[in-house]
Amino acid sequence: xxxxxxxxxxxxxxxxxxxxxxxxxxxxxxxxxxxxxxxxxxxxxxxxxxxxxxxxxxxxxxxxxxxxxxxxxxxxxxxxxxxxxxxxxxxxxxxxxxxxxxxxxxxxxxxxxxxxxxxxxxxxxxxxxxxxxxxxxxxxxxxxxxxxxxxxxxxxxxxxxxxxxxxxxxxxxxxxxxxxxxxxxxxxxxxxxxxxxxxxxxxxxxxxxxxxxxxxxxxxxxxxxxxxxxxxxxxxxxxxxxxxxxxxxxxxxxxxxxxxxxxxxxxxxxxxxxxxxxxxxxxxxxxxxxxxxxxxxxxxxxxxxxxxxxxxxxxxxxxxxxxxxxxxxxxxxxxxxxxxxxxxxxxxxxxxxxxxxxxxxxxxxxxxxxx
Amino acid sequence: xxxxxxxxxxxxxxxxxxxxxxxxxxxxxxxxxxxxxxxxxxxxxxxxxxxxxxxxxxxxxxxxxxxxxxxxxxxxxxxxxxxxxxxxxxxx
Ligand code: SF4
Numbered sequence: 001x002x003x004x005x006x007x008x009x010x011x012x013x014x015x016x017x018x019x020x021x022x023x024x025x026x027x028x029x030x031x032x033x034x035x036x037x038x039x040x041x042x043x044x045x046x047x048x049x050x051x052x053x054x055x056x057x058x059x060x061x062x063x064x065x066x067x068x069x070x071x072x073x074x075x076x077x078x079x080x081x082x083x084x085x086x087x088x089x090x091x092x093x094x095x096x097x098x099x100x101x102x103x104x105x106x107x108x109x110x111x112x113x114x115x116x117x118x119x120x121x122x123x124x125x126x127x128x129x130x131x132x133x134x135x136x137x138x139x140x141x142x143x144x145x146x147x148x149x150x151x152x153x154x155x156x157x158x159x160x161x162x163x164x165x166x167x168x169x170x171x172x173x174x175x176x177x178x179x180x181x182x183x184x185x186x187x188x189x190x191x192x193x194x195x196x197x198x199x200x201x202x203x204x205x206x207x208x209x210x211x212x213x214x215x216x217x218x219x220x221x222x223x224x225x226x227x228x229x230x231x232x233x234x235x236x237x238x239x240x241x242x243x244x245x246x247x248x249x250x251x252x253x254x255x256x257x258x259x260x261x262x263x264x265x266x267x268x269x270x271x272x273x274x275x276x277x278x279x280x281x282x283x284x285x286x287x288x289x290x291x292x293x294x295x296x297x298x299x300x301x302x303x304x305x306x307x308x309x310x311x312x313x314x315x316x317x318x319x320x321x322x323x324x325x326x327x328x329x330x331x332x333x334x335x336x337x338x339x340x341x342x343x344x345x346x347x348x349x350x351x352x353x354x355x356x357x358x359x360x361x362x363x364x365x366x367x368x369x370x371x
Numbered sequence: 372x373x374x375x376x377x378x379x380x381x382x383x384x385x386x387x388x389x390x391x392x393x394x395x396x397x398x399x400x401x402x403x404x405x406x407x408x409x410x411x412x413x414x415x416x417x418x419x420x421x422x423x424x425x426x427x428x429x430x431x432x433x434x435x436x437x438x439x440x441x442x443x444x445x446x447x448x449x450x451x452x453x454x455x456x457x458x459x460x461x462x463x
Contacts, residue, residue, distance in 0.1 A: 036374040089421065117422020119404060122387075139421075142375070145407055146423045149389075157387060194374055197418070197426050220374060221439050250418070250426055259407040259425065 016226040017049055023230075023237050027053035029185045030232050031178070031321045033171055034192035035062035035349025036220040042354040044222045050229065057185070057321035058354075060174050060274065061192060063139045064091050064347035066319070068273040069307040071167045072097035075136050077302045078165065079110045085128060087121045088136040090114045095346045098307045118150035118164075125154070125162040134296045137164040141195045144168055144285060145259035148266035151287065151294045165296040166286055169272055171195050172203045173283035178320050179211045186321045188232035190225065191217035193247040198263075200255025205243045212241040219247040266291055276315040276343035313342030318351050325355040332361025375418035375425055376440055377433035378403070383413055394419055397437065 032038060038058045041047055047056045060066050076097050079086035086102070093103045093114065106112040111131075115121055118135055125133040137147040147164060154162045171192055178186055191204055196217050208215045214235035218228030228246045235241060245251055263285070272284025287295045309315070312330045317323040325331045325344070335341040337353050344350035348357065355361065378394040383405065385391065390405040394417065401422070405411050408424045416433035417424035428436070 116401065117404075119389075119422055142420055142425070145425065146404075146421045149404065149406065149423065153387065153389065194418075194420070197375070221436070249432060250428065256407055256425060258409060262406075 013049070013223055013226055016223070016230050017051070020054060020226075020230050020233050021051045023233055024051055024053055025237060027055065028187050028233060028236050029055045029057055029321065030188045030190065030229060031057045031059045031186040032190040032218070032225070033059035033061045033175060034190075034194065034220060035065070035347070036194070037061065037190060037192070037218065037225055038351055039349055039354050040220050040222060041225060042358050042360070045358075046222055046225055049226075054229065054233065056229070057324070058318065058344075058351035059178070059189075059321060060277065060319040061140075061171070062344075062347050062349035063143070063169055064095060065315075065343040065350040066169055066274040066276065067092070067095070067138050067167050068275045069097060069309070070273065070305055071165070073099075073305045073307060074297065074302040075102065075165055076100060076105060077305075078134050078296060078300050079105050079112050081132075081300070083132055085111045085113060085124060085131045085133045086136070087113050087115045087124065087133060089138070091347055092136055092138060096340060098305065118147050119153070121150060121162055122154055122157070122159055125159050129161060131161060132299075133162045134300075135162070135164045137166045137168060140169055140171055140192070141199045141263075142197070144263045144267060145198060145256070148263045151266050151291055152262060154294060155291065160293075163294045163296040163299050164287070166267075166284075167272070168267065168285035169274065170269070170283050170285070172207055173280050174274070174277075175204075175207055175215075176211070177277070177280045177283070179207075179213060181320055181322075183317075183322050184320070186213075188214040188236055189216070190228045190232065191215045191243070193217055193219045193224070193251055196247070196251045196255065198256050198259050200253050201243050201245065201251065202253065208241050208243050214241050215243045217243065217245045217247050217251050219250065274319075276309065276313070276319050278316070309343075310341045315342035315344040315350075315352065318344050325352040325360070328352070332356055374440065375420035377416055377418050377428055377436050379430075379433070380405075380411060380413050380415050380417060380424075392417075392424070394424070397441070 102112050121135045204215045214232050216228045216231040231244050267285035268288050269282050270286040273279045314323050314328050340346045344352040378396040381393045383392045394403045403419045404423045418426045
C-alpha cells in the first residue's frame with residue numbers, strides 16, 4: 001500500500017490498525033456509504049489491512065449504479081428523439097438500460113453530449129434555440145445544488161428549451177432502509193463525507209439515535225477510512241451510538257446553507273426507485289410544481305417501462321451489505337465492466353466493478369460469512 | 372461521482388448574472404460557479420464538484436487531496452471538454 005504523503009505514512013496507518021486490534025473484542029460489520037470510499041478501500045486493500053473480525057461491506061453509494069433501469073430506459077427514449085440534444089455526465093454513457101446505452105445511441109446518430117457541469121446545458125440551449133436540451137440529473141446530495149442552479153438559472157433567464165430528467169437520490173433514507181431490513185448485518189456506518197459537505201449531519205444524528213447505530217462522517221483518503229473505522233469500533237465496543245465527524249476539515253454540522261437553500265427552492269422530496277433495491281420512501285428529489293416546465297418526464301410523457309434485472313444478479317443484496325461480489329456466480333465471468341449485468345458493475349464506483357478493477361475476481365477470496 | 376476536486380481560484384468574474392471563477396487544477400483550468408461559497412476570493416482553494424465550488428480548504432489539504440484523487444483515477448471529469456462562456460457583455 002502506498003500513501004501520498006510521508007507524514008501520513010504507513011506508520012500512522014499501522015498505528016490506527018493496531019489500536020483497532022487492541023480495542024476489538026468481537027467481530028463487527030461496518031458499511032461505507034460512498035462510492036469514492038469503496039474505490040479507495042479496494043484500491044489500497046484497506047479491508048485486508050484491518051483485523052479479521054472487522055468486515056467492511058459496501059453500501060449503495062454510487063448514484064450511477066442505483067439509477068433505476070426504468071429511468072435509464074426513459075433517458076434512452078428521450079435521447080432518440082430528433083428534436084432533442086441529450087446531455088449527461090460522462091459516467092452515465094455506458095450504463096446499460098434494457099436494450100442499449102447512450103453511447104450506442106450516439107453512434108446510431110442520436111445527439112448525445114457529455115457535459116462537465118449542468119450549466120453547460122444552458123450554453124448549449126442558448127446556442128441551439130431550435131432544439132430541446134435535456135439533462136440527465138442523477139446524483140446524491142452533493143450534485144443536487146449544481147442541478148438545482150441550472151434549473152433556477154434557466155427560469156431566471158427565461159431559457160425555455162431546457163429541461164432535466166430527475167433521478168436524484170438521498171443517502172439517509174437508504175441507510176434507514178438498510179437498517180430496517182430483517183437481514184441487516186450492518187452495525188456501524190462510515191458516513192459519506194462529501195455528501196455531508198453540502199447537507200451537514202443533523203439528519204444522521206436522528207438516524208443514529210433511532211436505530212442505535214454509530215455513524216462516523218468520514219473522508220475518502222486511506223487514513224480517513226482507517227480513522228473512521230477506529231471511531232466506529234470504539235463506539236461499538238463501548239456500546240455508544242452517536243454521530244462523530246472524522247472529516248471535520250471539510251464538513252460542518254450545518255453543511256453548506258447557500259446550497260441547501262437553493263436545493264430546497266427547486267426540489268422537493270419524493271419516493272424513488274433504486275436499481276437493485278426497489279422503491280425507498282422519501283429517498284429522492286423531484287422538481288417542485290413551480291418548476292414543472294423544466295421537468296423532462298412531464299414534457300416528454302415517456303411511458304413507465306417495466307424492466308427486470310437478470311435473475312443471477314445479487315446487486316440488491318450487495319448494496320445492502322448482505323452479500324459481497326464474490327458471492328455472485330456471474331462475477332468476473334458472465335458479468336464484467338464491459339458487459340455488466342447489474343447495478344454494482346455499471347460504474348467504476350460500484351462494489352462489483354471496484355473488485356473487478358483491482359483483480360479480485362482472479363484470486364479466489366472467501367465469500368461473506370452468510371453466503 | 373460525488374467526490375469534489377480541489378483547485379485554486381485564479382480570477383473571479385460574472386457570467387449570466389452568476390459569480391464565476393477560473394479555477395486551476397494541476398495543469399488544467401476550468402470555470403466554476405462560486406454562488407455556494409460566497410466569500411471565496413482569488414487565491415483561495417475550493418473543492419469543485421461538477422462545475423460548482425462547494426467548500427473552501429487550505430492549500431496543503433488541497434494539494435494532498437488532488438494528488439490522491441489523481442492516484443485513484445478520479446480526475447476523469449476534468450477531461451470533459453469545456454463549453455466555456457465568455458464573461459458578461461461579450462456573449463458569442
Ligand atoms: S457481478 Fe454482476 S451480476 Fe453479479 S451481483 Fe455484481 S453486478 Fe450483479
